[in-house]
Amino acid sequence: MASPRRVLPRALAALTALALLAPAAGCGGGAAAGSAPTTELRYQGSAGQVTLPELAADLGYLGDVRLNWIGNVTGGPQDIQATATGQSDFGGAFNGAIVKLAAANAPITAVISYYGSDAQSFQGYYVPDDSPIRGPRDLIGRKVGMNTLGAHAEAVLKTWLSRGGLSAEEIAQVELVALPPVNIEQSLRQKQIDVAVLGGVIRDRAVANGGIRTIFTDFELLGAFSAGAYVFRDDFIRRNPATVKAFVAGVGRAIEWARSQPRETVVARFESIIAKRGRNEDPSLVRHWKSSGVAGRGGVITDQEFATWIDWLAAEGELKGDKPRPGDVYTNEYNPFAAGGAAA
Template structure:
């Protein structure tokens, strides 16, 4: 397997090249003739799970803006690269991945947080009950499975390893393996990997099955925080500001609906969405839902949620030159919760 840094550089280079070609071809298909704003948003979903935009649409919070599902994606970096290159209209990823893609000159802006970590919902780093792995140094020479490289799971893991006193050379000996989330637990139990990064309902289902234990969690390491955001291309925002506003505030309303409803009510709604969309999926994952994990009300983004990863990326040598400012990476302009309006 090539190193994470080499793989990421090639991926970002390809994304930026494709973005340039898309722009040169006249990237303006998102706005209708006569300057009317688009009312249909292309996006990628996740197998057996319901995204916040899908929940917002089902609750009626997107008004006349419709979602057009074009397929599924397993990792955030690939999702926002699809947005940057015009294959989709919005995508979501770990905030550190957004920093990396913007540093590669992709003209995207984060508009609303959509996942995070709290006492109920977090990413955990798990081993089998009989594993000798207890601390950072025990991972040297071991394999770690995660949904995608160069994103949330890797950044948190390496932050933990650094805090555990490992040198860059020692950290390089920890082998990272990209696995689809639905296969990660099985790979751990079959001892194909030594440690598995599990989050959300997939984590809860694995824990309920027994036989695994927690080494650490991102919540224990960093406290409560929003970890990822939805992004749009800058040209799309310029052409369709009201559509972006409807989407952003609608997602914010869905976050607050989920925050204030009984868990059973949210789970029932998620199950009904999966049943109605007819994608031949297993609905069992959503039965373990606990919270969105989003820290800010209505998905409002804070500087801290980007500054943490800007600093980490700079220290690890992933960012060259002057560090970007958090405020240059995101905007709360289109989120009515930022103005204290509650999205009403």
């Protein structure tokens, strides 16, 4: 079980190194100059869950664009690493991880939000009912399990600890442990970790099993916000603008479809998608789905959703030189919802 003390610099340093390779590797996917546009998008999925692009495809919202599943993702930073190096055509991650990679001159741009936190869907920091942990100072010397390091869960945790009065030296004594999402609940119950970061349907299933309580949530800390976005390489966008537009419009429509339908309708659709794709998966997770948590209509991105993490990374000393502007990292150019409209 991994237990690094200063994991954010280490994880994001890996992104920086990969960013230097991205310009050379970026030509691996997408259409070559002068050839026909690419309409097949390679991507990584998530075991036992349905991503918004997969939902959009099943609803017929992607038009001529087809998805090509190449495996399952282990975490947001890994997903955008794969995109930056040309192993996939799009990937999604926590906005702070996107900022770090873009600030290291990786040629990527965020185009649409795909997850976030609201009153129904959020990341919670959970302990057993009988745990003595109540506040930030109680985490000193404790182990916190999360799905990936250097991303959403870590940034929110350290923000909470800092706001709770802990010094940088004290925060460094909180031990962060990366675990597969499906194993985090079990690790908490077996007391291998002291705090579990749980989100989405995995959180809902764990809560339904009983015996755990929250110490805080990202929604309580920051309010409703979109937390992560899908990115494409800049060379892919230049060569395939119509494909990117179709993708963004379709995912935006899927966000609004899921927002407008009864929960039971969305869950039934997810179960149908999992059954049809034949990956030998357990569909029980999707039965706990409540919302995507995306704040903006159709996944429209706002400056604040990147500015928050730009400022945080700068304060942590993780950004060298001038801070990037939010507009340097994302665009709503391909999202029809940005102008108040909707996808056709």
